[in-house]
Amino acid sequence: MxxxxxxxxxxxxxxxxxxxxxxxxxxxxxxxxxxxxxxxxxPGFVDVHCHGGDGASYTVGDADQARKAAAFHLRHGTTTTLASLVSSPFDLMLSATKAFRPLVEEGVIAGIHFEGPYLAESRCGAQNPAALRDPDIKELDQLIEAGAGTVKMMTIAPERAGALEAIEYLSVQGVIAAIGHTDASYETTMDAIAAGASAATHVFNGMRPFNHRDPGPIPALIDDPRVVCEFIADPVHLHMGTLAFALHASCAPWAVLVTDAMSATGMPEGEYELGGLTVQVSDGAARLTNGSIAGSTITMDDGFRNAVTLAGLEVPAASQMASGTPAELLGLDDVxxxxxxxxxxxxxxxxxxxxxxxxxxxxxxxx
Structure with missing residues (x-):
C-alpha cells in the first residue's frame, strides 16, 4: 500500500x-x-469503550484474548483502544489489571476502563447484578497501585453510597471518573461533575430518561463542557435522530464515538457470554434473554461512517469525535x-x- x-x-x-x-x-x-x-x-481511531471482538473478550482478563481483540479492531481502524471490563468480583478486576499491565507497556492497549461494578441496579442493563456494589476506596487504591498507570477510566453511578468520594479520589489519582448506568437526579449528577467526573458512559443508554420536569443526568452531562460524552453510533443503541441531536448539542470538542463492542463483533450470529450472562446476537443486535442491550457489534469504522451518513455530521467533526477528542480525554499527546x-x-x-x-x-x- x-x-x-x-x-x-x-x-x-x-x-x-x-x-x-x-x-x-x-x-x-x-x-x-x-x-x-x-x-x-x-487519524487513527481512538476507542475508549470496547469489550472485545473477533470472538475474544477483554472482560475475562485474559492477555491472549486481549491481544486478539485489539488486533481485530486495529484492522478496522482503531489504532488506540482501552480494554473495557464489566462489573466483576474484585479478584477478577485485580488479576485483569495485572495481566493487562504488560500489554499497556507494549502498546497493545492504552489502558483499562472498568465499566462498573459501582453501578445502579435499576440501570444495570447487561451488567451482572450479582457483581454490583458500593464504591470502595481500598479496592480502587489496590487497582491503581497494581496497574501503575494501567487503570485509565472507571464508570460510576454517582447516587451510590460513597460515590462522590470515589469520584474525587479517582480524579486526584489521574483516573477518568465517568458517570453511567445511573438513576441519578440532575442535582446529584452536577455534584458528581463538581467532584471531578469528566466523562459520561454511553449517554442515553443505561440512564434515567429525560423528563422536562425531572431532567435526570442526560442534560447535565450533555450541557457541561467539563464532561466528555460517549455515544454509540449504531441504530440499535440510538435512533439516528437522537444521535444527530446529541452530537450537535455536545459538539465535537466534548463528544466521543465509541463502539461498546463485545466479543461477538465480527462473528456469526448466535449465543455469546458477557460478564457471566448469556447474550444472543441476532440482526446485528446483542441482547440478554430479558431484552436488555448487551453491548454492540460495530467497529469504530462502522460508527464513524454511521455518524456521517446516517446522523449527518461532516467528516472532520466525526473524525474529531472518533480520534482527537478521545485522545485528549485520555491525556495522549502523540495520537x-x-x-x-x-x-x-x-x-x-x-x-x-x-x-x-x-x-x-x-x-x-x-x-
Missing part, C-alpha cells in the same frame, strides 16, 4: 488537499497537491490527529467512506 498522492487530509485546523509524509513511525509533513482530491486520510511529530496512525478512506488501509506507527496493517 502507498499513501495517496492527493486526498482530503483531515488536520486539526482544516482539510488539506494533498498527502502525508512519513518519517519512521512519525508524521513528517502534510504536503499540498493540486487537482481534484480522491478519498480521505484521517489522535494528523500533525508533524505525531505518531503515524493513519486511515485511508475512499470517497464513499470505505476503509481502504490502516497505518499504525508508520507501518501498514495487514487487513
Amino acid at each position: 502507498q499513501m495517496p498522492k492527493n486526498a482530503r487530509v483531515v488536520t486539526p485546523d482544516l482539510v488539506v488537499n494533498g498527502t502525508v509524509e512519513i518519517h519512521g513511525d512519525r508524521i513528517g509533513a502534510i504536503t499540498e497537491a493540486t487537482g481534484e482530491p480522491d478519498g480521505w486520510i484521517l 489522535g490527529q494528523i500533525s508533524p511529530g505525531m505518531r503515524a496512525d493513519l486511515l485511508v478512506y475512499s470517497e464513499d467512506l470505505r476503509l481502504q488501509a490502516v497505518m499504525r506507527a508508520g507501518e501498514w496493517v495487514d487487513r
Whole structure:
C-alpha cells in the first residue's frame, strides 16, 4: 500500500488537499497537491469503550484474548483502544489489571476502563447484578497501585453510597471518573461533575430518561463542557435522530464515538457470554434473554461512517469525535490527529467512506 498522492487530509485546523509524509513511525509533513482530491486520510481511531471482538473478550482478563481483540479492531481502524471490563468480583478486576499491565507497556492497549461494578441496579442493563456494589476506596487504591498507570477510566453511578468520594479520589489519582448506568437526579449528577467526573458512559443508554420536569443526568452531562460524552453510533443503541441531536448539542470538542463492542463483533450470529450472562446476537443486535442491550457489534469504522451518513455530521467533526477528542480525554499527546511529530496512525478512506488501509506507527496493517 502507498499513501495517496492527493486526498482530503483531515488536520486539526482544516482539510488539506494533498498527502502525508512519513518519517519512521512519525508524521513528517502534510504536503499540498493540486487537482481534484480522491478519498480521505484521517487519524487513527481512538476507542475508549470496547469489550472485545473477533470472538475474544477483554472482560475475562485474559492477555491472549486481549491481544486478539485489539488486533481485530486495529484492522478496522482503531489504532488506540482501552480494554473495557464489566462489573466483576474484585479478584477478577485485580488479576485483569495485572495481566493487562504488560500489554499497556507494549502498546497493545492504552489502558483499562472498568465499566462498573459501582453501578445502579435499576440501570444495570447487561451488567451482572450479582457483581454490583458500593464504591470502595481500598479496592480502587489496590487497582491503581497494581496497574501503575494501567487503570485509565472507571464508570460510576454517582447516587451510590460513597460515590462522590470515589469520584474525587479517582480524579486526584489521574483516573477518568465517568458517570453511567445511573438513576441519578440532575442535582446529584452536577455534584458528581463538581467532584471531578469528566466523562459520561454511553449517554442515553443505561440512564434515567429525560423528563422536562425531572431532567435526570442526560442534560447535565450533555450541557457541561467539563464532561466528555460517549455515544454509540449504531441504530440499535440510538435512533439516528437522537444521535444527530446529541452530537450537535455536545459538539465535537466534548463528544466521543465509541463502539461498546463485545466479543461477538465480527462473528456469526448466535449465543455469546458477557460478564457471566448469556447474550444472543441476532440482526446485528446483542441482547440478554430479558431484552436488555448487551453491548454492540460495530467497529469504530462502522460508527464513524454511521455518524456521517446516517446522523449527518461532516467528516472532520466525526473524525474529531472518533480520534482527537478521545485522545485528549485520555491525556495522549502523540495520537489522535494528523500533525508533524505525531505518531503515524493513519486511515485511508475512499470517497464513499470505505476503509481502504490502516497505518499504525508508520507501518501498514495487514487487513
